[in-house]
Amino acid sequence: MNLNNLISIALRALVNNKMRGFLTMLGIIIGVSSVIIMLAIGEGSKNTITNEISSMGSNMIMVQPKYNREGVSRGASSMESIKVKDYEDIARDTKYISGVSPYVASSGQLIFGSNNHPIRIEGVNQDYLEIRKYVLQDGSNFTETEIKSSAKVCIIGKEVVDKLFINDEDPIGRVIRYNNIPFRVIGVLKAKGASTFGQSQDDVMIAPYTTVQKRISAITHLQGIFVSSINEDYSEKAMSEIKEIMTLNHKIPEGKEADFYVESQKQILEQIDTITTLITLLLGSIAGISLLVGGIGIMNIMYVSVTERTKEIGLRMSVGARGKDILAQFLVEAIIISITGGLIGILFGSGVSFIIRLASGWAVTVSTFSVLLSFFVCTFTGVFFGWYPAKKAANLDPIEAIRYE
Amino acid sequence: MKEKIIDIRDIKRHFQVGEELVQALRGVSFSVEEGEFLTIMGMSGSGKSTLLNLLGCLDTPTHGEYYLDGKPVAKMTKNERAIYRNRKIGFVFQSYNLLPKTTAIQNVELPLMYNHNYSAAQRKEKSKQALISVGLEDRMMHKSQQMSGGQQQRVAIARALVNDPVMILADEATGNLDSRTSYEILTLFQELHKEGRTIIFVTHNPEIADFSSRTIVLKDGRIVEDKVNSNVKDARRVLDSLPNEND
Incomplete structure (x- = not known):
């Protein structure tokens, strides 16, 4: 056939x-x-x-305080283990990092005119934007002077702009109030969208860490340190440098558990x-x-x-x-x-x-x-x-x- | 002397059914010449179905020889028999056995589909001719289920004709039809016979034998009667004498 x-x-x-x-x-x-x-x-x-996670910065390293599980007491002091000195030493004594920023945060209410918006204010330095892969859409980053002088300036995310400036005003130069403290907006971040876990990455308010420490939280310690290694490959080396400095500073005896932990984005990614x-x-x-x-x-x-x-x-x-x-x-x-x-x-x-x-x-x-x-x-x-x-x-x-x- | 289309000699066919050996055919010999209209009759169990299968190259005998159109069929392989069926035999079944949901012309084309000597155009043309010769020129595109029993049987006959077989083998071809339609089909067979076709009609109905030129009667696997019918009835005349359905 x-x-x-x-x-x-x-x-x-x-x-x-x-x-x-x-x-x-x-x-x-x-x-x-x-x-x-x-x-x-x-x-x-x-x-x-x-x-x-990569967009959050795959070369990012975080230093955070750790609850010490030894003993009964878990006093507030264990959360205060990270000091400004740790930050300064890391910034000065490491070779494999491209940026370091202290981190303190507090929650409060933002007001502009008749609009208000609940917000978590993050106190950091000028390296923070680069570490977290934030990009400025408008305005400028903090200056060294503004950090030293605990200036009442801030950088805000897209969502905050939308919530507060409902008439499409230019936010740059405007003064918004955080828990009644006036902050001048010096920068606006480019929108980043929601993170994997559903939180908005644009609902942010960033201010100099000195300002948050002194004028808002009235503390001298840090809640964390954000570091970026030169690139992802140096992450391990940067981490061990940081651990070394921290162990020395905190006088952690060998074999004892530290009162901090260092974690890289790469590990989280893994x-x-x-x-x-x-x-x-x-x-x-x-x-x-x-x-x-x-x-x-x-x-x-x-x-x-x-x-x-x-x-x-x-x-x-x-x-x-x-x-x-x-x-x-x-x-x-x-x-x-x-x-x-x-x-x-x-x-x-x-x-x-x-x-x-x-x-x-x-x-x-x-x-x-x-x-x-x-x-x-x-x-x-x-x-x-x-x-x-x-x-x-x-x-x-x-x-x-x-x-x- | 006319050519012998069928020549079978001492055909025996045994079946093993469990422990028992069933002797369906116990030595049958006869020959059929070109242009004969032969009726093979017998009660059920007489061996006529077995004989039909053998004649139709659907089965091979246990013993004996069978020459169809001069070629020995008994020793052929399955594939050779299939080709022989395709080229030499036209089947007409009691239950028509048309492909369902298929047009008349496609049903008639079927044997030629398995014959690569025909082009698509030749195949169409031949199938048309076959349908015209059975009086279905206006039913070519009708599907099987849209036709009456008589019409379906005509399609089946057209399908049996289309490959120009040396014989048409009809198995109780009128068994499912009412008497009027049966006579119509018989008329058609008689016409085909007059055109010179060899027809073998297997039936248990003695009336049909009156319309054929020769009758073989089987009983218990043996031929008990083989007679030439000198007084062939004309199916057309019987048909005309039937009361008109409209009266």
Whole structure:
């Protein structure tokens, strides 16, 4: 039999049984698209989290006070372990860092005219913007003088601007009040959007740390130190330098637990990576199960549809189709159905992934791997279970097949 | 002397059913010449279905020889028999066995689809001719389920004709039809016979034998009667004598 006849036989059989073809295809479409969507969401959440954390500065190192778990007392003093001297020593005695900023924070209410907005004021120095990867959209950073003089100046985020300056005034040079203390706005940050964990990164107010220490919190210690290493590769070296200085300053005896901890963004990234890998693994196994269920569905409908066509097979053989003609026909039908279904599944899965991406803002990514895996597993299942029962039917005696009900 | 289309010699066919050996055919010999209209009759269990399967190259005998159009069929492989069915035999079944949801013309084309000697255009043309010869020129694009039983059987006959077979093998071809339609189909067979086609009609209905030129009666796997019918009834005349349905 020539190929033309074979294809037209298969196409006629398919066209005459659109419903059956569609149902078979549906199994493949669902199998393929569910795997693609699952893996896209998994990959997407992983990418989103990783991107967000990197955008916070992947070379960032944080020094924070630590509750000392030894002993009963957990006095306020244990939270006051980080001093300005620590900051100054780190800034002076390290080689691998590009920026250091002290950190003190307090919460309060911001007022401008008749508008107010609850805010957490962060007291830092001029390095902070670079460490946290903030970019000024308008105005300028703090000057050394402003820091030394505990000047009542501040830099605010986009969200604060939107909340306070509702008439689109230029915030630069305006005076806003934080808990009744007037602050002059000297800079506005470029919008950064929400972080991985849903908090807005634009709802910020940054002031010189000296101002927050003296005029707001009335403290002399720091709540933390933010450091950036020259680049990500120097992160480890910078961390050990910092630890060394801190251990010395705090007179921590060997083997004893320190009253501070140093953590790099890279470490956090690694921890989060384990979590997101777990998520991908989880979604992957769900996808694996859908692939299995889809495969069994395809198998069933293929098997049933071929079995129910035994009579047709017998008829074709009685008018002269050979066993291999029958096999070829069913194989071509199964290939057409499986590949079409597979392609529709890829389109559908990618489309839904894209919609999820638009709707949720996650970096949902369709991976080539998921497309290839699902496509091949489903089409292979489809073709195999279209072929196998057809082979059995083609081996039947024509007269048995034609009398099959 | 006319050419022998079928020549079978001492055909035996045994089936092993569990422990028991069933002897469906116990030595059958006869020959059929070109242009004969032969009826093979017998009760159920007489072996006529087995004989039909053998004649139709759907089965091979346990013993004996079968020459179809001069070629020995008994020793052929499955594939060779399939090709032989495709080129030499036209089947008409009791239950029509048309492809469902398929147009008349596509059903008739089916045997030619498995014959690569025909181009698509030749195939269409031949199928049209076959449908015209069974009187269905205005039903070509009708699907199987849109036609009456008689019309479906005509499509089946057209399908049996389309490959220019050396014989048409009809298995109870009127068994599912009412008497009027049965006579119409018989008329069609008689017309085909007049055109020179060889027809073998397998039935259990003795009336049909009156319309054929020769009758073989089988009983318990053996031929008990083989007679030439000198007084062939004309199905057309019987049809005309039937009361009109509209009366």
